[in-house]
Amino acid sequence: MIRVVLPPHLRGLARISGEVQLEIAGQPTVRAVVDALEAQFPMLQGTIRDHVTQERRPFLRFFACEEDLSHDSPDAPLPDAVVSGKEPLLIVGAIAGG
Amino acid sequence: MSGVRVLVGTRKGAFVLTSDGKRAKWDVSGPHFAGWELYHLKGSPADPNRLYASQTSGWFGQIIQRSDDGGKTWHQPGTPPGEPEPGPGAMPKGDSNKFVYDTSEKTGKPLTTHQFFDGKQHPWEFKRVWHLEPSLTDPDTVYAGIEDAALFRSTDGGKSWQELAGLRGHGTGPQWQPGAGGMCLHTIVLDPGNPQRIFVAISAAGAFRSDDAGKTWRPINRGLKSQFIPDPDAEVGHCVHRIALHPSRPNVLFMQKHWDVMRTDNAGDSWTEVSGNLPTDFGFVIDVHAHEPETVYVVPIKSDGEHFPLEGKLRVYRSRTGGNEWEALTKGLPQSDCYVNVLRDAMAVDSLDKCGIYFGTTGGQVYASADAGDNWAPIVRDLPAVLSVEVQTLP
Numbered sequence: 001m002i003r004v005v006l007p008p009h010l011r012g013l014a015r016i017s018g019e020v021q022l023e024i025a026g027q028p029t030v031r032a033v034v035d036a037l038e039a040q041f042p043m044l045q046g047t048i049r050d051h052v053t054q055e056r057r058p059f060l061r062f063f064a065c066e067e068d069l070s071h072d073s074p075d076a077p078l079p080d081a082v083v084s085g086k087e088p089l090l091i092v093g094a095i096a097g098g
Numbered sequence: 099m100s101g102v103r104v105l106v107g108t109r110k111g112a113f114v115l116t117s118d119g120k121r122a123k124w125d126v127s128g129p130h131f132a133g134w135e136l137y138h139l140k141g142s143p144a145d146p147n148r149l150y151a152s153q154t155s156g157w158f159g160q161i162i163q164r165s166d167d168g169g170k171t172w173h174q175p176g177t178p179p180g181e182p183e184p185g186p187g188a189m190p191k192g193d194s195n196k197f198v199y200d201t202s203e204k205t206g207k208p209l210t211t212h213q214f215f216d217g218k219q220h221p222w223e224f225k226r227v228w229h230l231e232p233s234l235t236d237p238d239t240v241y242a243g244i245e246d247a248a249l250f251r252s253t254d255g256g257k258s259w260q261e262l263a264g265l266r267g268h269g270t271g272p273q274w275q276p277g278a279g280g281m282c283l284h285t286i287v288l289d290p291g292n293p294q295r296i297f298v299a300i301s302a303a304g305a306f307r308s309d310d311a312g313k314t315w316r317p318i319n320r321g322l323k324s325q326f327i328p329d330p331d332a333e334v335g336h337c338v339h340r341i342a343l344h345p346s347r348p349n350v351l352f353m354q355k356h357w358d359v360m361r362t363d364n365a366g367d368s369w370t371e372v373s374g375n376l377p378t379d380f381g382f383v384i385d386v387h388a389h390e391p392e393t394v395y396v397v398p399i400k401s402d403g404e405h406f407p408l409e410g411k412l413r414v415y416r417s418r419t420g421g422n423e424w425e426a427l428t429k430g431l432p433q434s435d436c437y438v439n440v441l442r443d444a445m446a447v448d449s450l451d452k453c454g455i456y457f458g459t460t461g462g463q464v465y466a467s468a469d470a471g472d473n474w475a476p477i478v479r480d481l482p483a484v485l486s487v488e489v490q491t492l493p
Contacts, residue, residue, distance in 0.1 A: 042192035057158065
């Protein structure tokens with residue numbers, strides 16, 4: 001079970017509160033997590049990754065275990081603590097703007 | 099008794115203002131989509147309960163929202179509230195936010211680049227929806243003007259969008275370049291007398307017309323003069339800010355250009371300047387009285403370098419002669435120390451017997467006049483910066 005923490009605006013769009021818990025088939029990666037997230041909450045398509053390029057949107061970051069995973073390959077395995085559910089994957093909006 | 103519903107898009111959410119026909123007391127609901135930029139909201143002329151909204155964010159991209167109950171509740175088209183899981187065989191959800199440029203061979207000229215600030219060619223990149231224009235007759239058909247400039251249409255109530263690629267592909271597309279606000283298609287005007295005719299305007303490219311329901315297009319900028327481009331009379335490159343028409347005379351269009359207020363009597367084949375005695379002819383909004391086709395409204399702004407009213411006085415100017423002769427309307431508007439702007443989509447008119455005029459400011463005020471501009475009062479004073487104002491006249 002992977003735990004995901006979304007920024008407040010995306011929780012609002014998905015009409016949820018608190019963390020999301022996702023079952024990932026196969027190797028858990030950032031790509032697999034976002035795929036599963038978008039499958040469960042289709043209204044989030046395009047909000048984390050660009051609709052067309054599937055690239056991470058510039059002002060979003062992926063953090064876990066006090067590390068910034070944003071520039072890692074989206075197909076890199078997630079840390080063990082995230083895979084075990086001990087630590088969440090944080091999807092964070094950059095601190096910018098008004 | 100009839101009433102009005104004013105749809106206000108702001109930098110931090112949407113607000114719905116309602117009143118009866120007297121337009122003296124107002125109910126305010128909102129913020130809807132709090133914290134998001136609402137570039138534009140507009141109701142369907144064919145079904146006043148059907149509203150469309152462009153919700154956007156530099157962080158999270160573009161969201162299309164729809165209401166089927168006059169703004170009480172909203173949902174992303176194709177994703178009904180309370181049903182996040184797509185059912186078996188259901189249409190893929192999430193497509194309502196997807197604007198993908200048409201690069202298919204059948205368009206004939208699939209474009210991949212336009213001119214950028216540095217003069218080089220730059221890929222077309224979707225950024226946001228600036229304007230939503232519902233069909234005059236079908237609540238499920240709606241047009242979207244986007245940045246980077248292109249026109250899209252949905253015929254399924256906003257669930258999916260297809261580009262009308264003939265606009266970018268008609269030939270001048272590679273010459274278009276961004277204005278300071280981005281290269282946006284911000285104005286869509288549907289001809290009420292001819293369903294085949296559509297007008298659009300793009301900053302900084304100009305005005306364009308289709309006479310075959312959006313399949314093919316041509317520039318309609320003859321008569322425009324813009325000193326900020328090397329050839330002031332060029333076919334494209336003009337920074338048109340807004341176009342408006344009166345439904346009874348769809349061949350007569352009024353334009354607020356970057357500088358200059360313009361008029362055409364032949365659906366854009368040629369334009370003449372009607373700035374007349376305006377104290378400055380820079381501005382963004384322009385609109386036409388609901389019952390008087392020759393009565394036009396603008397809000398002059400000092401200059402392109404100083405986006406606020408001249409002398410700190412917020413004045414709407416009205417021409418009852420289709421331009422050239424303008425009078426200042428000031429009663430109820432601040433006449434000192436006012437340095438707000440009125441953005442291009444932030445003026446609208448209702449169609450009650452005494453035509454109501456509405457506009458919103460970057461200072462968060464929405465002003466209304468229930469007597470065609472003679473007297474003004476703020477409906478609200480302290481909203482976030484107003485991006486758009488639309489009005490629905492309700493039965």
